[in-house]
Amino acid sequence: MTQEQLWQVLDPLWADPRVLSALFCGSAATIVLLKWLGHRQIQQKMEEARRTRDLALERMEKAARRFKQENPGTQTAHILSLTMVELAEKLKEGSLSPESVLYSYIGKALEVNQEVNCVIDFVHGCEDQLQKLKKQKEKGLLYGIPVSIKDHIDCKGHVSTGGLVKFLGQVKEEDSVIVQVLKSQGAIPFVKTNIPQTMINYDCSNLIFGQTLNPLNHQKTPGGSSGGEGALIAGGGSLLGIGSDVAGSIRLPSSFCGLCGLKPTGFRISKLGVISPIAGMSSVIGMLGPIARDVDSLALCMKALLCEEMFRLDPTVPPIPFDEEVYTSSKPLRIGYYEEDGYFQPSPSMKRAVQQTRKLLQEAGHTIVPFAPPKIDYMVDELFTRGIFSDGAAHLVDSFKGDIVDPNLKSQFNTYRLPALLKRILAIILKPIYPRIARDLSALCGVGSAKNLWDQHVAVAVG
Ligand SMILES: CCCCCCCC/C=C\CCCCCCCC(=O)NCC(=O)O
Numbered sequence: 001m002t003q004e005q006l007w008q009v010l011d012p013l014w015a016d017p018r019v020l021s022a023l024f025c026g027s028a029a030t031i032v033l034l035k036w037l038g039h040r041q042i043q044q045k046m047e048e049a050r051r052t053r054d055l056a057l058e059r060m061e062k063a064a065r066r067f068k069q070e071n072p073g074t075q076t077a078h079i080l081s082l083t084m085v086e087l088a089e090k091l092k093e094g095s096l097s098p099e100s101v102l103y104s105y106i107g108k109a110l111e112v113n114q115e116v117n118c119v120i121d122f123v124h125g126c127e128d129q130l131q132k133l134k135k136q137k138e139k140g141l142l143y144g145i146p147v148s149i150k151d152h153i154d155c156k157g158h159v160s161t162g163g164l165v166k167f168l169g170q171v172k173e174e175d176s177v178i179v180q181v182l183k184s185q186g187a188i189p190f191v192k193t194n195i196p197q198t199m200i201n202y203d204c205s206n207l208i209f210g211q212t213l214n215p216l217n218h219q220k221t222p223g224g225s226s227g228g229e230g231a232l233i234a235g236g237g238s239l240l241g242i243g244s245d246v247a248g249s250i251r252l253p254s255s256f257c258g259l260c261g262l263k264p265t266g267f268r269i270s271k272l273g274v275i276s277p278i279a280g281m282s283s284v285i286g287m288l289g290p291i292a293r294d295v296d297s298l299a300l301c302m303k304a305l306l307c308e309e310m311f312r313l314d315p316t317v318p319p320i321p322f323d324e325e326v327y328t329s330s331k332p333l334r335i336g337y338y339e340e341d342g343y344f345q346p347s348p349s350m351k352r353a354v355q356q357t358r359k360l361l362q363e364a365g366h367t368i369v370p371f372a373p374p375k376i377d378y379m380v381d382e383l384f385t386r387g388i389f390s391d392g393a394a395h396l397v398d399s400f401k402g403d404i405v406d407p408n409l410k411s412q413f414n415t416y417r418l419p420a421l422l423k424r425i426l427a428i429i430l431k432p433i434y435p436r437i438a439r440d441l442s443a444l445c446g447v448g449s450a451k452n453l454w455d456q457h458v459a460v461a462v463g
Pocket residue numbers: 199200201202224225226244245246247248249250286385388415437440441
C-alpha cells in the first residue's frame with residue numbers, strides 16, 4: 001500500500017471526533033496505567049527492603065537475648081556507662097570481653113531504634129568478626145569496640161541504599177576501605193544507620209526506612225545527613241559511628257544531638273567503597289569521619305584509621321599518621337573564632353556555646369583572636385552553593401529517576417529540577433525583594449561549561 005492509499009483509508013477516520021477522543025483517552029489511560037505500575041513496583045521494592053530490615057532487627061534481638069540468657073551476670077549498665085577510651089583500655093587488658101561489649105551494645109541499639117528509628121541493618125558478619133578477633137594475638141587500637149556505620153558506606157553482604165530505591169538489591173561484595181581498616185584495628189562494625197534520601201539534606205528521612213527522630217527531643221530532627229548515627233550515639237546505642245560530610249553532614253547531627261564529630265581534612269580518609277549521588281563533584285570536598293560522645297574518642301578513632309593498612313589499601317590517601325605530639329601538647333595555641341559569620345544566623349545557644357568555649361580556651365592559656373570570615377556572600381553563594389551544584393543539580397535530579405521523592409525533600413527537589421532558564425528569570429524577578437534566594441537560584445544553575453568549572457576550581461583554590 002502506498003502512502004497515498006494509506007491516507008485515503010485513514011483520512012475519514014481522523015476526521016471522526018469519536019476516533020480522536022478514543023485515541024486521546026486510550027493514550028491517557030496507558031500513561032496513567034504505566035505510572036501506576038511503576039509506582040507499585042517502587043512500593044513493592046520498598047516493602048521488601050523494610051521486611052529485610054525487620055528480619056535483621058529480629059536477628060539482632062535473638063542474638064542479644066541468647067547472650068543474656070547464657071551470660072546472666074554481664075554488667076550491661078556498667079559497660080554502657082564507660083567512655084570509649086575507658087572501654088578500649090578494659091578490653092585491651094582483658095577485664096571486659098568483646099562479647100559482653102558487643103551484645104550489650106546490640107541490645108541497647110535495639111532499644112534506641114524502637115524509640116527513634118535509626119538502625120536500618122544488622123551487620124551480621126559482626127559475630128564472625130568477634131570470633132576472628134578472639135583468635136588474633138595482636139590487639140588493634142579499637143580492639144572489641146562496636147562501631148555503627150552510615151548507610152552509604154559499603155559493608156560486605158549488605159546494601160548501601162543512599163535512601164534510594166535504585167540501589168536496593170545491590171548487595172556489596174566487598175567492605176569499603178574504611179570498614180576494612182576499622183576491622184584491621186579490632187573494631188566490630190555492627191549496625192548500619194539511617195540517612196535522608198540522597199544525603200543532600202539536613203533532616204533524616206527517606207521513604208524506605210522513614211523518619212529518624214532526635215532522642216533528646218522527639219519533636220526535633222537529629223540533623224542530617226548522618227542523622228541515624230547522631231540519634232543512635234546520642235541515645236546510647238553506639239559509642240562510635242562513621243558518618244560523612246560534604247556540607248555539614250557530620251557536624252550538624254553532632255551539634256543537634258549534643259555529640260562530637262569531626263570532618264577530617266579532604267582526602268585524609270579513603271572514600272573507596274562509598275556511594276554518592278553527587279560523585280564527581282569536587283568543588284567542595286566530602287570526607288568520612290567519626291561521631292562520638294567526646295573528643296578523645298574521635299582522636300582514638302583517627303589514630304586508628306590513619307594507619308599503614310589505610311595507606312596500603314588506598315594509595316591516594318597521604319601516608320601521614322596521627323600527630324600524637326600535637327594532640328597531647330600543652331603548648332599555648334593561637335585560635336581564631338567568630339560568633340557570627342555574617343551569613344547564617346546563629347541561635348542563642350550556638351552563640352553561648354562559642355562564648356563558653358572561648359572562655360575555657362582563654363582560661364587554659366590559649367590566645368583567642370576574633371575574625372570575620374572574608375567575602376562571605378561570594379564564598380557561600382559562588383564557591384559553595386554553585387560548587388556543589390556546578391552541574392546545575394543534574395546528577396542529583398537524575399538520582400531520583402525511578403524513585404518517589406520523600407515529601408521532606410519535595411520543595412528542595414522541585415527547585416533543583418526547574419529549567420536553568422526559569423531559575424535565571426526567577427532570580428532576576430526576586431533579586432530586589434529576596435536577594436539571597438535570588439543568589440541561591442542563580443547558583444543552582446551551575447557553572448555552565450567545563451571552562452567555567454576549571455575557573456571555579458581555581459577560585460576555590462585561591463579563595
Ligand atoms: C526558592 C528556594 C531556593 C532554595 C535554594 C536552595 C539552595 C540550596 C543551597 C544549599 C543546600 C546545600 C545542601 C547540602 C546538604 C549537604 C549535606 C551533606 O554534607 N551531605 C553529604 C554527605 O552526607 O556525605
